[in-house]
Amino acid sequence: MTLFNGLGMGLGNLSRLSKAKTRSISPENFTGEKGKGAMAEEGTGAHPARELGKGWKVSPSVEIQGESTHTMAEITGPGAIQHIWLTCHPNHWRTSIIRMYWDGETEPSVEVPLGDFFCNGWCERSDVNSLPVAVNPAGGMNCYWEMPFRKHCKITVENIAEENMILYYQVDYALTDVPDDAAYFHAQWNRSNPLPYKEVHTILDGIKGQGHYVGTYMAWQVNSNNWWGEGEVKFYMDGDDEYPTICGTGTEDYFGGAWNWEQPKGEYRTYSTPYLGMHQVIKPDGLYRAQQRFGMYRWHVMDPIRFEEELKVTIQALGWRSGHRYLPLQDDISSVAYWYQTEPHQPYEKLPDKNDLEVI
Template sequence: MKKLIFACLTILAFMHAGMQAQNFDGLDNNLSNLYRTSDAQTRSISPENFTGEKGKGGMAKLGEGAASHEARELGQGYKVSPYVIIQPGETFTMAEIEGPGCIQHIWLTPTGNWRFYILRFYWDGEKEPSVEVPVGDFFGMGWGEYAHLNSLAVCVNPGRAFNCYWQMPFGKKCKITIENIDVKPTRLYYQVDYTLTNIPDDAAYFH
């Protein structure tokens, strides 16, 4: 009898472990798993919310945001600070995130020459970037001129709207910077959408 009870408990333990292993991590969303829930937490970083803190989007106040004048009749919550100005020679940190998690979408709308703005991605405290590339090249616009691009991974829409949907997992930390090597300032509109969740042990890093 004791052996039977032990065997049953062992089977239940394995079943529980299997169910735990199958918990949805909130990534790879598609129509076949829309019904699934997870403990993943989605966040978004932008000039309105530099840290991606929960509930802090659209909190810039008139008089503090970059577009306070344009939003003067709308008030807080209406893109009071939709962009940043990056001076010549300046490196701006777009995102700095504690993991584990995964970047799921990046949107940029830079002004000026797209080849003069250098994107860099650092994973887990790296001193040297895993990715170092001009903005235009990263989004398939290496010639510095707009061309409509519509693909699963990268979309470029009219008005310099650059979007990428590469999933970029990280275990400990993610840092994304952009350097202006032009002689003119640039105005950068941007948004980084990410998910805080455990990542698979076999997840490769974007590079």
């Protein structure tokens, strides 16, 4: 994780003084202005605070109307987002879209369904114990990706459902100088449902500019029997054509596991570590849950994938068939790619509608 101007993301920098100004935006202080917190007289907590009044948790959250967008934070820079915490009902994790815009962009640099951004793409809570993303009981979602901006930052949440949603949130940031070599944070969602036979799932494509790839989250539904994780992750960069520069050895290998994640025999073993994990297994129940579903993340914090001009990332869906032969799979695969790069970035493909976003 990068450091600048005394902003520490490691214990080794905590003793260093800095002229950075710490600020925080929440429904108790929508602007983050100094000395303007806890002044609300109306809000979602007004009724329980009616005997206590101003300053007593009058506005801990917001209600976002159906098919509308709420601006969660708007900040004049230079500065950097250091931490985001939020929570809402899991029913909204695929029907709410978080977007982030840097320095006056009209096209977002981050555009991801809310749950997937925090490694919970199945609308069923799974704890995550990693450095840049932590999800804690019972649905507290935390992000520690450093997000510098030079002039302006805007973060929105769009509720694409017809029903209203309640969102609790806090955005912690610093107003500080940003060095010339600090890149902008990006994240993009993609889905193959189902993945066409003998095709690969594209995690990221069309990236132009200089930067480094820092993470992958995948929500994977297996639509066949037997082991499914033989597929390789491939990174095509800076002029690679048919063959990539970086090619992994298998799906569970990329996410830091081995041998089917099978421990003890006949069972998947979940794990969540600072940089990688297979933290979620949703099993069929013999009634309405028909397929196995998995959640996995891999953070390239210590080993970023650096590119100078362009980047494409893919993964094969590969299992086994008779005769000890590979079987190209036709699974339901969603992914989030996280990376830093120079601006401007190429516009993303439009997100699908809520039917194609839906967890089915």
